[in-house]
Amino acid sequence: MTAQLPLEQEVARLIVDTLNLEDVVPEDIDPEAPLFGEGLGLDSIDALELALAISRTYGFQLRADDANNAQIFSSLRALSQHIERHRTQ
Amino acid sequence: MSTLPLIAGARERDIIAWHEGLALTLPQFQDDVARVAGALPDGACLINLCENRYAFLLAFAAGLSRGLQTLLPPNRSEQTVADLLAEHAGGQVIDDAWVNAALADAAPLPPPQLIDADRLAVTLFTSGSTGRPSAHRKRWRALFAGAELTRRRLPFPDGPCNLLATVPPQHMFGLETTIVLPLVSGLRIDTGRPFFPADVQARLAALPPPRVLVTTPLHLRACVEAGLRWPAVEFVLSATAPLPVELAAKAEAAFAAPVLEIYGSTETGAIATRRTTNGPLWTPYPGVRITPTEDGACAEVAHLDDLRQPLNDLVEVEADGRFRLLGRSADLINIAGKRASLADLNLKLQAIEGVLDGVFVMPDHADERTRLCALVVAPSLSNQDILERLRRVLDPAFLPRPLYRVEALPRNAAGKLPRQALLDMLHTLGRD
Missing domain, CATH: 3.40.50.12780 (ANL, N-terminal domain)
Structure with a gap:
C-alpha cells in the first residue's frame, strides 16, 4: 500500500471516528483501496453519516447529482482529493 | 373479468413524470411503455433492478400491460438474484441499460387501456425466518386500491402535485408511493433518487x-x-x-x-x-x-x-x-428501513464453511442507524473472510459491525443464548 498523505490521514481518522469502526486503525486504511463493498465495507448508511461529518469539518455539502458519487467514494485518496477541491474551511 | 386502467387520473396532455428536469407527458410515456413492452420476451418474469426510477416505471408498466409479472428480491446481492433466476423459469433481469436498449431498438407494442384487475402485478420477496425468502404476491386490483386510499388519505393539493422520493422503487413503500400512485392517481413523480x-x-x-x-x-x-x-x-x-x-x-x-x-x-x-x-x-x-x-x-x-x-x-x-x-x-430487526429476521441472519452466518458457531446481536437502545454485532467461532477464518462471505448473501446494512471472533459462545445448559450473556460478552470485548 502507498503511504497516506497528510489530508488522507485526517480523513481516515474522520471516517473511523464518525462510523465507530472499532476494528479499523486509521493508519491501516490503504489510500487506494475501495471504501465501499469489498474494501472497508462501507455502505449507503455510512455515506450519509460521512457526508454530515464532512460538511461540519470542511464546510461543504457532498452532492451525488453533479458528480460521480461512486468516484468520490472509490477510495480514501479520491475522497480526500474531492475534499481538497471543495473545502471552504 | 373485471378490468382496471393501467394509467388513471391523468389527462391527455398531462405530465406523468419529471425526468432530469424535462416534463414527460402522457403520450411520451405511453410511447416509451410500448417500446419496452415490445422488447420483453414472451413468458418472462421481470427481475427489475433498475436504479433509474423512470426505467423501473417503464419496465413495470410494460410488464403489467403484457401480463408479465415483476419480481422484487429482498436485496440485490449476487446470490439472491442468482437464486431467484434459478427458481423462476423465464426470469429476465431488467436494468437501466436493458431499458435504454429497448427504447432505442424495439418495435412498439402499444399497451391496452384496460387490464385484468386480477392480473398478478408483482411478487415481493422478504427474508423469512426459515433461511428462504417468502413471497408476497400483489394483484393489480390490490395495488390500485391501496394507491387510491393513500391518495385520498394524504393532504395532496387539488390539481397537479409533484413527488420527489429518496426511496428505491424495489420495496413495498417505494413501489406503492413512487410507481403505483403516479400511475393511477395523476400525481407526477420525479424520476431521480x-x-x-x-x-x-x-x-x-x-x-x-x-x-x-x-x-x-x-x-x-x-x-x-x-x-x-x-x-x-x-x-x-x-x-x-x-x-x-x-x-x-x-x-x-x-x-x-x-x-x-x-x-x-x-x-x-x-x-x-x-x-x-x-x-x-x-x-x-x-x-x-x-x-x-x-x-x-x-x-x-x-x-x-x-x-x-x-x-x-x-x-x-x-x-x-x-x-x-x-x-x-424480538426476531425482527429494522436497520435504515430494511427488515430482516435475526433467525435467518444467524442461519446464513452458521452456513458459512469454517464457522463453527455464530450469532448476530442487536445492541440495546438502537436507533435507525444502529448496526448489528456478531460473535463468531471460526478458528480457521479471518474477519475479512467471514465478511466477504456474508456480503454475498446479505444486504450490506446487515453486515456486522463489529464482528468479534471468540472461542465459544455463552450458550447455557439448554444450548440457548440468553440475550444478557451476549450483551455482557460484547461489553467485555468492546472494552479491550
Missing part, C-alpha cells in the same frame, strides 16, 4: 410547486442535521420505520410543513397514517381493521385477497379503531 441532503434540496428546488417529499427516517435525519434551507413542500411523507417524535418535530420546523407517516408492511401495503407530532396513534385506512392477537396483531384489509394479515408489531387498539405500536417481535 437524490441521496445526499444537498441533492434532495437541489432536486426539490428544480421541481415546480406544489411538492411532496417521500423519504425515510434515515434520510430525514440526514436532511434535518444538514442545516439547509428547504424549498416549500406541502408535506413530508416518511415510512419504513416509525419516526421518533423529536426527529419529526425538528423536521416539521426545518421544512415548515407537516411530517406524515405511513404504517404498512410488505404483506399489507400502506394501511394507516399519523402525523407524528400529533401523538402516537395511527388511523387505519377505510376498510382496514387492526386487532391484537395472542402473539401479536393482525390487520383485516378489505382490498386484499387474504383478508387477515398477521403484523410484525405488537399493538394496542383504541375503541375507535386507532392504534399505537408497542414494539416488534
